[in-house]
Amino acid sequence: MLKNNLGYPRVGAYRELKKACESYWSGKITREELFETGKTIKEQNWKTQAHEGIDLIPCNDFSFYDQVLDLSLTVGAIPSRYTPVLTENKQNKEIDLLFAMARGYQKDGLDITAMEMTKWFDTNYHYIVPEFSRSQRFNLFSNKILNEFTEAKQVLGKTPKPVIIGPVSYLLLGKEKEEGFNRIDLLKGLLPVYIELFNKLAHAGAEWIQLDEPFLALDLNENEKQAYTEAYTTLSKETKGLKFLIATYFDGVDENLPLAVSLPVCALHLDLRRAPQQLDAVLEIIPEKLTLSLGVIDGRNVWKNDYSASLTFIEKAIAKIGKHRVMIAPSCSLLHTPYDLDIETGMNPAIKNWMAFSKQKLKEVNDLYHIVNGDKESLSQNQKTILSRKTSALTHNPDVRQRLDAITDKDSRRKSEFKIRQKIQQANFKLPLFPTTTIGSFPQTDDIRQLRARLKKGELTEQQYEKEIEKATIEAIKWQEGIGLDVLVHGEFERNDMVEYFGELLEGFLFTKNGWVQSYGSRCVKPPVIYGDVSRPQDMTVRWSKFAQAQTNKLVKGMLTGPVTILQWSFVRDDQPRSQTTNQIALAIRDEVDALERAGIKVIQIDEPAIREGLPLRRKNWTDYLNWAVKAFKIASCGVKDETQVHTHMCYSEFNDIIKHIADMDADVITIETSRSQMELLEAFADFKYPNEIGPGVYDIHSPRVPTIEEMQNLLERASSFLPIRNLWVNPDCGLKTRKWPETQLALKNMVTAAQNARVKLVDKVLM
Ligand code: GLN
Ligand code: ZN
Numbered sequence: 001m002l003k004n005n006l007g008y009p010r011v012g013a014y015r016e017l018k019k020a021c022e023s024y025w026s027g028k029i030t031r032e033e034l035f036e037t038g039k040t041i042k043e044q045n046w047k048t049q050a051h052e053g054i055d056l057i058p059c060n061d062f063s064f065y066d067q068v069l070d071l072s073l074t075v076g077a078i079p080s081r082y083t084p085v086l087t088e089n090k091q092n093k094e095i096d097l098l099f100a101m102a103r104g105y106q107k108d109g110l111d112i113t114a115m116e117m118t119k120w121f122d123t124n125y126h127y128i129v130p131e132f133s134r135s136q137r138f139n140l141f142s143n144k145i146l147n148e149f150t151e152a153k154q155v156l157g158k159t160p161k162p163v164i165i166g167p168v169s170y171l172l173l174g175k176e177k178e179e180g181f182n183r184i185d186l187l188k189g190l191l192p193v194y195i196e197l198f199n200k201l202a203h204a205g206a207e208w209i210q211l212d213e214p215f216l217a218l219d220l221n222e223n224e225k226q227a228y229t230e231a232y233t234t235l236s237k238e239t240k241g242l243k244f245l246i247a248t249y250f251d252g253v254d255e256n257l258p259l260a261v262s263l264p265v266c267a268l269h270l271d272l273r274r275a276p277q278q279l280d281a282v283l284e285i286i287p288e289k290l291t292l293s294l295g296v297i298d299g300r301n302v303w304k305n306d307y308s309a310s311l312t313f314i315e316k317a318i319a320k321i322g323k324h325r326v327m328i329a330p331s332c333s334l335l336h337t338p339y340d341l342d343i344e345t346g347m348n349p350a351i352k353n354w355m356a357f358s359k360q361k362l363k364e365v366n367d368l369y370h371i372v373n374g375d376k377e378s379l380s381q382n383q384k385t386i387l388s389r390k391t392s393a394l395t396h397n398p399d400v401r402q403r404l405d406a407i408t409d410k411d412s413r414r415k416s417e418f419k420i421r422q423k424i425q426q427a428n429f430k431l432p433l434f435p436t437t438t439i440g441s442f443p444q445t446d447d448i449r450q451l452r453a454r455l456k457k458g459e460l461t462e463q464q465y466e467k468e469i470e471k472a473t474i475e476a477i478k479w480q481e482g483i484g485l486d487v488l489v490h491g492e493f494e495r496n497d498m499v500e501y502f503g504e505l506l507e508g509f510l511f512t513k514n515g516w517v518q519s520y521g522s523r524c525v526k527p528p529v530i531y532g533d534v535s536r537p538q539d540m541t542v543r544w545s546k547f548a549q550a551q552t553n554k555l556v557k558g559m560l561t562g563p564v565t566i567l568q569w570s571f572v573r574d575d576q577p578r579s580q581t582t583n584q585i586a587l588a589i590r591d592e593v594d595a596l597e598r599a600g601i602k603v604i605q606i607d608e609p610a611i612r613e614g615l616p617l618r619r620k621n622w623t624d625y626l627n628w629a630v631k632a633f634k635i636a637s638c639g640v641k642d643e644t645q646v647h648t649h650m651c652y653s654e655f656n657d658i659i660k661h662i663a664d665m666d667a668d669v670i671t672i673e674t675s676r677s678q679m680e681l682l683e684a685f686a687d688f689k690y691p692n693e694i695g696p697g698v699y700d701i702h703s704p705r706v707p708t709i710e711e712m713q714n715l716l717e718r719a720s721s722f723l724p725i726r727n728l729w730v731n732p733d734c735g736l737k738t739r740k741w742p743e744t745q746l747a748l749k750n751m752v753t754a755a756q757n758a759r760v761k762l763v764d765k766v767l768m
Contacts, residue, residue, distance in 0.1 A: 001318075001323045001324070001326050001327065001328065001369060001372065002055040002056055002327045002328075003053060003054050003055045003056070003327070003328055003329075003365045003366060003369050004054070004055065004056040004245075004269070004293050004327040004328065004329035004365075005049055005054045005056065005057065005058055005329060005330060005334070005362065005365065006058060006061075006163070006210065006212075006247055006249070006269065006295075006299070006329060006330060006332060006333045006334070007058050007061035007163060007332075007333025007334060007335050008045045008048075008049065008058065008061055008333070008334050008335070008358060009045075009334055009335050009337065009338070009339055009358050009517070009518065010041060010042075010045070010061065010062045010063060010335070010518070011041075011339075011516060011518050011522075011524055012037075012041045012044075012339075013339040013340050013343060013514065014514065015516055015524055016037055016040070016041060017037060017038065017041055017064070017522070018522040018523075018524060020033070020034050020037035020038070021034065021064060021065075021521070021522040022522050025099065025103075031093065031095060034064070034095070035095075038062065038064060039151075041062070042059075042062050042148070042151065042152070042155075043155050045062070046059070046152055046155045046156055046160070047155065047156075048359060048362070049362055050156055052359070052362035052363050052365070052366055053362075053365075053366040053369070054362055054365065054366075056161045056208055056210075056245075056327070057152070057156060057160050057161060058160065058161055058162075058163045058210065058333075059148045059149055059151070059152035059160040059161065059162055059163070060144065060145045060148045060149070060162045060163050060164060061163045061333065061335070062148060064095060064098065064099075065098060065099065065102045065128070065521050066102065066126075066127050066128050066520070066521065067127070067165065068127040068128055068129075068130065068165065068170070068173055069098060069101060069102055069115070069127070069128040070098070070142070070144055071130075071164065071165050071170055072101070072128070072130045073094065073097070073098055073101075073141055073142040073144070074140070074141060074142045074144060074145060074164075074193075074197070075138045075139070075140070075141065075170075075190060075193045075194075076137070076138050076139040076140065076141035076142075076193070077130050077131070077132065077136065077138060077174075078097070078101070078141065079101075079115070079131045079133075079177075081112050081113075082097060082100055082101055082105070082112060084108075084110055084112070085097050085100045085105050085110070085112070088108045088109075088110060089107070089108045094142060100112060100114075101114070101115050101128065102114060102115065102128055102521055103521070115128045115129060115130075115131060116128070116129040116131075116175070117129065117520055119613065121214060121250045121617060122250060122613070122614075122615075122616070122617055123250075123300070123336050124336075124517070124519055124525060124527075124569070125335065125336060125517075125518060125519065125520065126519060126520035127173065127520075129173065129174060129175050130170065130171075130173060130174030130175070131174065131175060131177045132171075132174050132175065132176055132177060132183045132186060133177055133178055134176075134178050134180055134181045136186050136189065137189065138186075138189050138190050138192075138193045139193060140193050140196050140197055145162055145164060145197060145201065146197075146200055146201065146204060148162075149162050149201060149204055149206060150204060153204075153205065159205055159206060159207050159208075161206075161207075161208040161209065161210055161245075162201055162206055162209050162210070163209075163210040163212065164194075164197075164209065164210070164211060164212070165211070165212045165213075166211035166212055166213040166231070166246065167187060167190050167191060167194055167211075167231045167235075168184070168187070168213060168215060168224065168227050168228050168231050169212060169213045169214055169215045169216075170190070171183045171184055171186055171187060171190065171227075172184070172215045172224065182223070184223055184224055184227050187227050187230060187231060191231060191234050191235065191238075194235060195234070195235065195238045195239055198235065198239040198242055199238075199239055199240075201242070202239060202240060202241045202242050206242060207241075207242070207243060208242075208243045208244075208245055208266075208267075209242050209243070209244055209245065210245045210247055210269075211244055211245070211246050211247065211265075212247045212249075213228075213246050213247065213248060214247075214248060214249055214250055216228065216246065216248045216253055216256050216259070216260050217248040217249065217250060217251040217252055217253055217254075217256070217271065217275070217617070218251065218617055218618060219618055219619060220256055220259075225256070225259050228259055228263060229259070229262070229263070232244070232246075232263040232264055232265060233263075233264060236264040236265065243265075243266040243267070244265035244266055244267070245265065245266060245267040245268070245269060245291075245293060246260070246263060246265050246267070246268050246269065247269040247293070247332075248260070248268070248269060248270060248271060249269070249271040249274070249295065249299070249331060249332035249333075250271060250274055250332060250617055251271065251274050251275055251616075251617045251618055252270070252271070252274065252275025252277065252278035253270070253275075253278055253282070254275070254278060254281075254618075257278070257281055257282060257285070258285070261282065261285060261286055261287055261290060262287075265290075266289070266290070266291055267290065267291035267292065267293055267327065268282075268290060268291075268292060268293065269292075269293035269295060269327075269329060270282065270292065270293070270294060270295055271295045271331040271332060272294055272295050272296050272313055272331065273295060273296070273297075273298045273299075273300070273331040274300075274331065276313070279294070279313055279316065279317065280316075283316065283317065283320045283321070286320070286321060290325070291321075291324075291325045291326070291327060292317055292321065292325065292326055292327065293327035293328075293329045294313055294314060294317060294326060294327065294328055294329060295329050295330060295331035295332065296309075296310035296313050296314065296328065296329070296331070296368070297310065297329070297330040297331060297361050297364050297365060297368075298330070298331055298361075298574065299330040299331045299332035299333060299334050299335075299336060299337060299361070300331065300332065300336050300337070301337070301571055301572070301574055302337060302338065302341075302355050302356065302357060302515070302529060302571045303354060303355060303356065303573070303574050303575075304353075304354055304355060304356045304360075304364070304382070304385060304386070304389075305356065305361070305364045305368075305382075306382070306386050307364075307367065307368060307371060307378070307379050307382040307383070307386075308379070308382075308383060308386075310368055311368070311371060311372070311379075314326065314328060314368065314372055315372070318372070323372075328365050328368050328369055328372075329365065330361050330365065334358040334361060335517075335518060336517060337357055337358045337361065337517065338357045338358065338512065338514065338515035338516055338517055339357055339358055339359065339514065339516070340357050340358065340359040340360075340514075341355055341356060341357040341359070341360050342359065342360075343513075343514055344512055344513055344514060344515070345513065346513065347510065347512070348394070348510070350388070350392065350394060351394060351510060351531050353385060353388070354385060354388075354389045354531070355529075357515070367382070389575065390575065392532075394531065394532050395531060395532040395533065395573070395575065396532070396533060397507070397508075397532065397533035397535055399535070400533040400534065400535050400584055400587070401533065403587055404580070404583055404584060404587070407583065407587075407635065411590075411634075411635055411638065411639070412631050412634035412635050412638055413634070413638055414638050414640075414642070414666060415641070415642055416642045418666060418668065418691055418692050420642065421642045421645075421668060422668065422692075422693070424642050424643055425642075425643065425645050425668065428602075428643060429555060429602070429645070431486055431487070432486065432759060433725060433726070433728075433758075433759050433762070433763065434716060434725075434728055434729070434730045434755040434758050434759055435486040435487060435729055435730065435755075436484075436485050436486045436487070436729075436730045436731065436751060436752050436755045437485065437486060437487040437488075437489070437557065437671070437695065437729060437730075437731050438480075438485070438489050438731055438732060438735075438736060438748065439489075439605075439607075439649050439671060439701075439731060439732060439733075439734050439735045439736070440489050440491075440492055440557070440559045440605060440607070440649070440735050441489075441491065441492040441495070441735035441736055441737035442476050442489075442491040442492070442493070442736050442737065442741075442744065443736060443737060443738075443739050443740055443741050443744055444493070444737045444738075445740075445741070448469075448472060448493050451465055451468050451469070452465075452496060469493050469494050469544075470547060472491065472493040473490050473491055473493060473544065473547060473548050473551075474551055476489075476490070476491040476493075477490070477491075477548055477551040477552050477556070478551070479745070480554075481552055481554060483745075483748060483749050483752050484752050484756075485554075485748070485752060486554065486555075487554070487555045487556075487557055487603055488548070488552060488554050488555065488556045488557070489548075489556065489557050489559060490544050490545060490547070490548030490556060490559065491548075492559060492735070492737065494544055498561045498565070498607065499527075499528060499561055499565065499566050499569045499570065500528060501540075501561075502540060502560075502561050502566060503528035503530075503566070503570065505536070505538060505540045506534055506535065506536055506537075506540075506585075506588055507532070507533070507534065507535045507536070507537055508530055508531065508532040508533050508534040508535065508584070509528050509529065509530055509531070509534070509570070510528070510529045510531055511526070511528055511529070512526060512529065514526075515527070515529070515571075525569075527569060527570050527571050528569075528570045528571070529570065529571045530567070530570050530571065530572050530573050530581060531573055532573070533584055534581065534584040534585050534587075534588055535584075535588060536588035536591050536592060539592065539595050540560075540592050541558060541559065541560060541592060541596065542592075542595050542596055542599050545558045545559070545596055545599065545601050546599045546600070546601070549599075549600060549601060555602055555603050556601070556603070557601075557603045557604065557605050557647065558593075558596040558601040558603065558604040558605065559604075559605050559607075560589055560592055560593065560596075560604065560605065560606045560607070560636075561589075561606070561607050562589065562606045562607055562608035562611070562632075562633055562636060562648065563582045563583070563585035563586040563589055563632040563633065563635075563636050564582060564608055564610060564611045564614055564629045564632055564633065565607060565608050565609055565610040565611070566585050567581060567582045567585060567614075568610035568611075568613060568614045569610060579628035579632070582628065582629070582632040583628075583631075583632055583635060585632070585636075586632040586633070586635035586636040587635060587636075589606065589636035589637075590635055590636050590637075590638075590639045593606070593636065593637065593639055593640060593646075594639050594640070597640050597641065597644050601644075602643065602644055602645065603644070603645045603647065604637075604640070604644060604645070604646055604647070605646075605647035605648065605649060605671075606633065606636055606637050606646065606647070606648050606667075607648065607649045607650075608633060608648055608649070608650055608665075609649065609650055609651040609652070609734075611629055611633070611650060612650070612652050612654070612658065613652075614629060615658070622658075626658060626661040627661075629661075630661050630664045630665050633648070633665050633667075634665065634666065637665075637666075637667065638666075645668045645669060646667050646668050646669070647667060647668065647669040647670070647671065648665060648667040648669075648670050648671075649670070649671045649672070649734075650662075650670065650671075650672050650673065651672075651673040651733070651734050652672075652673060653672070653673050653674055653680075653681050655672070655681060655684050655685070656680075656684045659684055659685065659688045659690065660688070662690075663688065663690055663691060663692070666692065667692060668692060668693060669692065669693040669694065669695060669729060670692065670693070670694050670695070671694075671695035671697065671729060671731050671733075672694070672695070672696060672697060672733070673697050673733040673734055674696040674697045674698075674733055678696060678715055678718065678719075681696060682696060682718070682719055682722040682723065683722065685722065685723060686722040686723055690723070692727065693727045693728070693729060694723060694727055694728065694729065695728070695729030695730065695731040696715075696719055696728075696733075697731060697732055697733020697734065698712040698715045698716065698730060698731070698732065698733075698751060698754070699711075699712060699732050699733065699747060699751065700732075700733055701732045701733055701734045701735070701736055701738070701739060702734070702738075704739065704740065704743045705743075706743050706746045706747045706750065707747055707750060707751075708750060709750045709753045709754045709757065710754075711754075712730075712750060712751055712754035713754040713757050713758055713761075716728070716730065716754060716755065716758040716762075717758065717761070717762065720758070720762055720765065725762060725765055730751060730754070730755040730758075731751075732747070732748070732751065
């Protein structure tokens with residue numbers, strides 16, 4: 001029974017890699033110093049895993065930027081626009097090419113754009129999307145894997161397990177950059193590179209090789225299934241002396257099961273946290289020689305493993321196929337879990353005792369191994385901990401539970417239907433056609449950030465801090481009035497982050513000091529941890545909304561983060577369904593909405609930018625998720641009077657497949673990101689006959705570029721040909737906190753003028 005690990009976090013316990021990369025990019029350290037930091041992190045990781053008793057220790061899971069990008073370099077899938085990076089500047093090395101592909105290259109008289117980045121399945125990790133051309137050629141370009149293998153072997157004094165994304169998943173992760181071919185057809189050209197590489201690894205002494213094939217746990221078409229058979233038949237035929245382990249994760253192999261077990265490999269890894277049901281099915285038809293790696297420890301969360309539950313899986317597998325064909329492992333790479341709980345200080349010790357980060361999860365693998373072999377002590381210890389969490393007053397708030405049980409359908413329905421609400425609101429607000437607004441935040445300048453830092457350090461009193469935030473808010477209100485915006489915002493100057501701000505004010509959340517997880521490249525996030533029932537002991541935003549509204553006669557929008565987004569961007573408790581946790585948050589937001597309404601706020605926005613990214617990986621699970629997610633939003637938003645206008649905001653533009661559910665949310669107004677493909681989006685809304693009001697973003701806030709009046713006016717005219725003019729709002733496509741003031745002011749002034757022009761030009765259309 002081998003103890004297996006799929007991958008380890010690589011930013012360093014204190015984000016050493018982030019700091020080193022950023023210093024290298026700004027020319028503060030040399031390439032050698034950067035490599036030195038990488039080397040230290042790798043060595044520590046390998047030694048930690050060896051120390052915790054892991055048998056199959058991964059190598060090549062380290063990366064200076066992203067493992068998919070590393071592979072593109074390995075197989076020579078380097079878009080031709082990057083050729084000058086090495087030819088124009090002879091000082092540049094492979095690492096500089098890598099960073100150029102990841103971040104773009106504006107040096108040596110060159111201006112080369114970066115490659116695209118997208119989310120890694122349903123995680124918050126982002127990878128660099130491989131670009132494929134019709135005549136795509138592959139060749140073994142980088143020796144990173146071989147070098148890292150040798151390095152790990154030296155450090156460990158034994159053979160590590162190279163990890164590489166499998167050929168089929170690699171192709172599927174990429175994108176065709178030209179018409180006229182399907183990337184899966186590139187397999188034939190790609191396989192020889194894998195074969196060459198694997199033979200070199202075998203020669204260097206490799207034994208196990210882990211091929212990550214997460215797409216085996218997703219919906220596959222016939223072509224893709226065939227590609228799997230072809231790839232693995234060829235690889236096993238053309239390489240000698242290697243044991244292949246195929247790793248699936250984030251979902252179950254389900255209907256791809258017959259295919260998965262038919263592949264000529266030695267072992268298959270299953271994610272039994274996300275898809276526990278698949279074990280029985282696999283054991284039913286498992287071929288005689290196949291070993292199973294059981295992913296029983298959650299690689300996507302921060303909680304201690306329930307050993308008895310894991311044991312059930314392990315024992316079942318052993319009974320059927322014998323100990324020698326079973327491996328124990330975390331469910332996926334530990335890349336998505338913070339480093340080390342031991343370095344956390346200041347946490348409630350009771351809660352800390354329920355948690356496990358990456359290092360602790362390695363120990364859990366080891367513990368389970370020993371428990372199977374008769375160690376009673378660590379099992380009973382673990383059972384005590386799990387029980388203490390189950391019964392703790394810290395996780396259970398009877399009032400919250402009672403309220404949750406008492407929710408009825410009425411709580412998730414507005415008092416009147418939209419048409420009636422719209423009439424009332426229009427009569428009360430008297431807004432012009434094409435009302436203008438923004439999404440909430442204004443530039444978070446260094447000055448504003450410093451205020452918070454100084455407050456934290458005790459250099460400012462709470463009062464001084466608030467005074468400064470008040471000043472910024474007043475200025476923002478006056479300025480918005482000045483340029484003639486219709487519905488104003490307070491600017492969110494008091495917020496560090498749209499989830500953290502609320503998490504800090506709600507019960508049931510905790511914050512770590514070093515719980516960093518890589519988001520992309522050198523960027524890391526530190527998600528809040530939801531450990532207990534969520535409640536709202538105090539008002540959260542009323543003070544600022546009221547203050548802002550007091551400065552003006554115009555409407556000021558209250559600004560809240562929605563329940564699904566708060567859930568999605570946190571580590572969530574695993575002792576109850578996600579839907580239940582979301583509903584608890586929804587009730588807390590509902591109370592805040594109510595408090596805002598009572599304080600005289602007439603327009604309230606509840607942001608749900610993360611609702612789409614919460615979609616399950618497999619389509620068959622979408623409806624269930626969308627139903628509870630939409631319901632949670634409605635619980636949060638439907639407590640108000642007809643007179644109160646509810647807005648929501650979302651930042652993605654692929655609505656086509658979920659538009660019905662978006663409409664079900666029944667927000668009076670939705671503002672959305674559309675900058676990339678305005679047409680497609682509007683078509684989706686028009687085809688569906690989206691009933692409520694809508695503000696398709698008229699300019700892209702992700703770039704400092706100031707859009708012209710004409711440009712935005714054109715977009716408005718186009719939107720008017722798709723949707724009823726009375727339902728259209730005018731706004732940028734997201735919050736402005738990452739922008740600077742100069743471009744923000746110019747852009748918004750132009751936007752207001754565009755709306756004014758459109759009013760004049762299109763007014764007849766409305767009267768018709
Ligand atoms: N109200 C938030 C802001 O303006 C919304 C941010 C978002 O959509 N991610 O910053
Ligand atoms: Zn947004």
